[in-house]
Amino acid sequence: MLNDVAGLTLMAMLLPFAGALVAPYLTARLGANAAWLLALIPAFAFVHFAGFWPVIAKGEVVTGGYAWVPSLNLSFSWFLDGLSLTFALLITGIGTLIVLYSGGYLKGHVQQGRFFSFILMFMGSMLGVVVSDSFLMLFVFWELTSITSFLLIGFDHSREASRRAALQALVVTGGGGLLLLAGLIFIWNITGLTQLSLLLHSGDILRESPFYAAALFLVLGGAFTKSAQFPFHFWLPNAMEAPTPVSAYLHSATMVKAGVYLLMRLNPVMGETPAWEILLPFFGGITLLVGAVLAIRQTDLKLMLAYTTVASLGLLVMLTGFGSPYAVEAAVLYLVAHSLFKGGLFMVAGIIDHEAGTRDVTKLGGLRSAMPITFVAALFAAISMAGLPPFFGFLAKEEIYAALAGPDPRAILFTLVAIIGNALMFVIGFAVALKPFLGPKVETPKHAHEGPVLLWLGPLVLSLIGLAAALFSPVAHAYVSSPMASAVAGEAETVTISLVPHIGLPLALSVLTVALGILVFLGLDRARSLVARLVDALGPGPDRGFDHFIAGLVRLSWRVTQLVQNGRLEVYMTSTFLLLALVLLVPPIVHGELPAMPTWPSDVRFHELAFIFIAIVGLIAVLAAKDRLTAIVSLGIQGFAVAVIFLLFGAPDLSFTQFMVETLSVVILALVMTRLRLSPSDHRTWTQVLGDGAIAIAAGLGFALMLLKSTQAPFDAALTDFFNAYSKVIAHGANVVNVIIVDFRGTDTLGEISVVMITGLAILALIRIRVVAVAPAQKTVAALKGKNVEKELRK
Structure with a gap:
């Protein structure tokens, strides 16, 4: 029986799904005000998980759950350490603000209740991913995030672009989920474990296995597709077709980090190998550059932020696999900082669109006086994104350069990649935060004004948390950064970086990044034009390739369908029985397992021979029938003869069942056939008759040989003894056959x-x-x- 803490944890995990059920009803009754009530669900979960902070800060872990299928070692269980707890707090904390934000953003929308339902289902799914201990539980929730994100991205299903983006995200992330499932099965077979908490202590077993490479590639396939790593990065910007609350929640703070979470979770058991430290930095570095460069090309605020999200995910993957002493700490700090500033900036973009009527940065300006609170929230978030003090993003960037900088060519290469990527993200952060608000006022489609509290509350709170976390960094490190870094590294780690300037190479690289960012920001229009020409010169990218892939898949499916489903029933029946005959006859012939031919018994009685003769007569009647109705009735003769034979050999229950089946079959078939023309006879040619007859005889012979072989094997009475012993005791039935059918x-x-x-x-x-x-x-x-x-x- 679950104790109180485990019961509350289970409640915190399941409440979002319960909230999804009642959200449409509450919204229909309360309108946008339902957001305040629904936000209590993630708020309760946040408070509950925050209660584990003191325990986790001491380096302990919390586990719970119950056995599901003990014989297969499957369980519904959860596992909380510094990594999973931080993710759980981000999901529930930011989720609370997103629910409130959605109440203001979609106020008056006829489908707002449906949206609340979808966002809460996603919240429960993502929460399940990060706290799952069981492999099966992890996979189920992983796929649920793909399904619920499909619903959220395609929320405006009347638009073709939304439907395409939703389908694209589902295909990419759903396909990656299947790769992850295969990888988890590999890990299960290598280690014999199905729980992450136990797997963390079996790294040597996994790394030394000859199947390590296969497991690694499969796991990376699942993680890279979910976290939009090159060349699967294209689905995330397209997902910006979703409403802004979805972009702020799924595609910056939670879902897209599921792949990063998986890599961090498996780092203690799959890391520290050449493959891990080559593949992750390589693909992460490419993703960082691709995302940051493509962000410069955009003018839509959400797309600018979306491509920098791709870049940030690449940076996290690169750091997770880099393997230097500070890399894990840098990844942890940047993950938390990114969730805070990027979630806030997405909400700011939504507020601008909601209140000004456009997201095109070239058509915005001078909104500072009309939207002062939104401007402050945007500016704070942009400072953190740029890696400037006194915000948490500054600590993350300093730690990044401390982790990457080194004298060897590998370190120099990835340090340059980080400088370029961070500088371009500096540009986008301030482009989103400054260009819409500063300069001369530009006429916008709507009269711009400050949004309601439900809109600006979220970004303001997130930006202030980023400020407080940096100002009180010892507290933040003690409860968040150090426990999380320890979980990712697989050993005790202590994060100590603070706002106090650390004179050295990391600070110099930060200054270089800021200088490069300012230079590009001042020439942003020229940089945008240059990147646009570069991208056009490179030609179609992975996004267009996805369309070609889907089109080719549809054509292949159509051709295969035309081949195997040509619409002719006679082809289906012939193929089915031909395959059945081959399956029954080929294996025993090839492997020499044909049964011994039975001898004719000497004690056959006259009435037994009579019913065998009746069955043969029925067979001849079916073959000689001139119309279909006669053939159906003649077919019943055989069935009744077989039923009598069952009766003669002491199986009255089976005989009675056979009588009923034959009677119903004849009646039903006759009723159906009365709706058809029964007069035409069979006009098949002799070639068709001989071919069909040969297949029928082969199938019948195959069944006969199989039955003979089965009856000639030694009889195992284990089941018979079991049913005889327990039918009366367990099922309280004296008729063993009835008990088997009805109960067992x-x-x-x-x-x-x-x-x-x-x-x-x-x-x-x-x-x-x-x-x-x-x-x-x-x-x-x-x-x-x-x-x-x-x-x-x-x-």
Whole structure:
């Protein structure tokens, strides 16, 4: 039985799903004010998980859950350490602000309740990903994030661009989820473990396995697709078709970091290998440059931020795999800082769009006086994104350069990559925060004014948290940075960096980054034009390649469908029975497992021979039938003869079932056939008759040989003894056969009944379609009698 803490943890995990059920009802009753009530759900979860801070800060972990399928070592369990707790607090804390923001952003929208439902379902899914201990639980929640993000990205489903973006995100991240599943199965088979908390102590087993490379590539496939690493980065900017609350939550602070979370979680067991320290920095570095350069090209505020999110994810992946002493600490600091400033800037972009009517940075200016609170929130977030004091982003950038800088060529290369990427993100951060607000006022589609409290509360709170975390960095490190870094590194780590300037190479590189950023910012229009020409010269990118891939997949599917589903029932039946005959006959012939031919028993009685003769007569009657109805009735002769044979050999229950099945089959088939023309006979050529007959004989012979082989094997009475011993004790039934069907095979029997019921409904539907189709024609003929037919037809 779960204790109180475990029960509250389970409640915190499941409450978002419960909130998703009631969100449409509450919104219909309360309107936008429902946001205040619904925000209590993530707020409760945040308070609950924050209660683990003292325990986690001491280096301890919290586990809980219950066994699901003990025989397969599957459980519904959770695992909290510095890494998972920080993610849980980001998800629930920022989630609280996003729910409130959505109340203001979508106020009056007819589908606001549906949006709340989707965002809460996603919140529960993402929370499940980061606290899961069980592999199966991790995968289930991982796929749920893909499904719920599909719903959120395609929220405005009337627009083709939204539908395309949602489908693209689902295909990319869903495909990556399948790779992750395969990788987790590899890890399970290598280590024999299905829980992350136990896996963290088995790194040597995994790294020394000959299947380590396969497991690594599969896991990276899942992580890279979810976290938009090159060449899978294209889906994230396209996902900006979603409403801004989705962009601020899914595509900056939570979902896209699921892949980074996975890499950080597995760093203690899969890291410190050449493959890990080559692949992660390489793809992370390319993603950083691609995202930062493409961000310069954009003029839409959300797209500018989206591409810098791609760049930031690349930076996190690069740091996670870099392998230097400070790399893990830098990744941890930057992840938290990025969630704070990027979530706030996305919300600022949404406020500008909501209140001014456009997100085009070239058509904005002079909004500072009209939107002072939004300007302050944007400026604070941009300072943190630029890596300037006194915000948390400054600490992250200093630690990044401390981790990357070194004398060897590898360190120099990735330091240059980081400088270029950070400088370009500096440019975008201030472009979003300054250009819409400073300069002469520009006429906008809507009369710009400060948004309601539900809109500016989120970005202002996040930017102030970024400020407070830097000012009180010892507290932030003790409760967040150090426990998180320890979890990622797999050993105790202590983060000590503060706002006090540290004279040295990292500070010099920071100054160089700022100088380069200022230079590009002052010539942003020229830089945008230059990047645009460069991208056009390179030609179509992965986004266009995705369209070609989907188009090719559709064409291939159509051709395969035309081949295997040509619409002719006779082809389907022939193929099915031909394959069945091959499966039954080829293996025993190839492997020499044919049964011994039985001898004719000497004690066969006359009445037994009579029923065998009746069955043969029924077979001949079916073959000689001149019409379909006669063939159906003749087919019943065989069934009744077999039922009597069952009865003679002491199986009355089976015999009774056979009688019922044969009776119902004949009646149902006869009823159906009355709706068809029964008079035509079979007009197949002799070639077709011989071919079909050969297949039928081969299938029947295969079944006969299989039954003979089965009956000639030594009889294992284990099941018989079990049913005889427990039918009365467990199921309280004296009739063993009935108990097996109803109790021991209850679910199987239910499935059989369901199949029969569905078949009956399908037959009824076909009969009704026939009636409905014929009736109008009869009415038309009756109406035309005695009238001018040509005149009526013209009508």
